[in-house]
Amino acid sequence: MALRGNLRDFTITQLLNLINLANKTGTLVVEGPSETAKVAFRNGKLAYAQIDQEDSSLASVLHRAKKLSSGQYQSIQQRAAHISDKELGLLLINAGYLSQEDILTNLQQHFTDIIQRLFTWVEGFFHFDNDSLPPDDRISVRLNLENLIIEGARQMREWEQLQDEIPSLDMALKFTDRPGANLRNVNLSVEEWRVVSYINPRNTIRQIARATKRNDLEIRRIVYGLLQAGLVETTRREGASSSAPTVRVFPTEDKEKQKSLVNRLIDRIRSL
């Protein structure tokens, strides 16, 4: 049976489970809403992954993982663009920059990150090409799928729940006015604090996600946490639309209104 279909009917987790149990060799091609992913397997284990034209070369992966400095990366691009990843890997190992384990670990993490992204794709056509193997000039890995499958199943449940809680990213957020609403017992990560700094009824959740470079799942997760803590609530977006949220000093550009605002602040502080 040709392994093809739509993610609406068959999730990425289910596909990985099938590939694992059937010890499949070949490449799964998934055409998502705006990107296409290719994930190669050998005997049921993850070998390679790439999304669209994103640079999955060894040099790029190591640079993003901060194993290569920007200078080293540029040097490789300029002077070693013609050599394969395998040759580059050997050069780096022989030169003592990295160990084989370093290289494989970073590649595995990169491929795992791609799979994690795929877990958020709920729509798109897929097919499995039995004859397609990883590119010859790239380094393959052998990564067991079990942990990825468990993580995928957990994320799927979470994704469904988060979508129920936050069905639309075009809503805006505001801090709650409820007396007693506070941050007690809420420890936020750096990324979550960054989201908090953009909270303003003029900014939609989608705009905040774009500005903070969070994907749909991540921004829903963060916003859900803030909603559960009673710190924020959803609201309709106020004001004209803007493609990028801004963190402005004053909510108005009118100088007189700015001065009036400061005077209001002064009056309020005096009255405390």
Next chain:
Amino acid sequence: MQTVKMVVTGPFSAGKTEFIRSVSEIDVVSTERKISSASEKSVKEATTVAMDFGRITVDEDLVLYLFGTPGQRRFDFMWEILSEGMLGFIVMVDSTRPETFREARSILETFHAYAPTPYVVSANKQDMKEAWDIEDMRHVLRLDSKVKLVSCVATDRDSVKTILLELLYSILSEMENGEK
């Protein structure tokens, strides 16, 4: 609803939490812990940072948020994030701990580089007998005579109000000077 932001910064244990707590209408907590629970999405250990956060509702149309920066140096990458869009900032300095004065100076310079907004330096714990004299602190902190260095007791609401008002007066003054 319009929102504006001020940042309260300074070395660890300078009194940032107490400062915000004195005027905030919501409770303020400042704790830090490492988390590595099974519920975390990443298999890597992650550090969370709970920063001070306070609020003063001005009227039905305007709210002032007070953000306190993490005191420990290893979280200084948060300063730039917090400084975005601030009206001005307050640098808290513990007047009884001269060993922190150099760090306070460094924090002040860093914040001023992020955003050339008005600021006030608050010499905290001036009620303690070990507190340095304000003018001696000005010399050690190498503050220009035009920089406001104001005596403060962060647990005293009136004292905190004074600091906030001094900052607001500076903001207003800068706006008026900008028009000339």
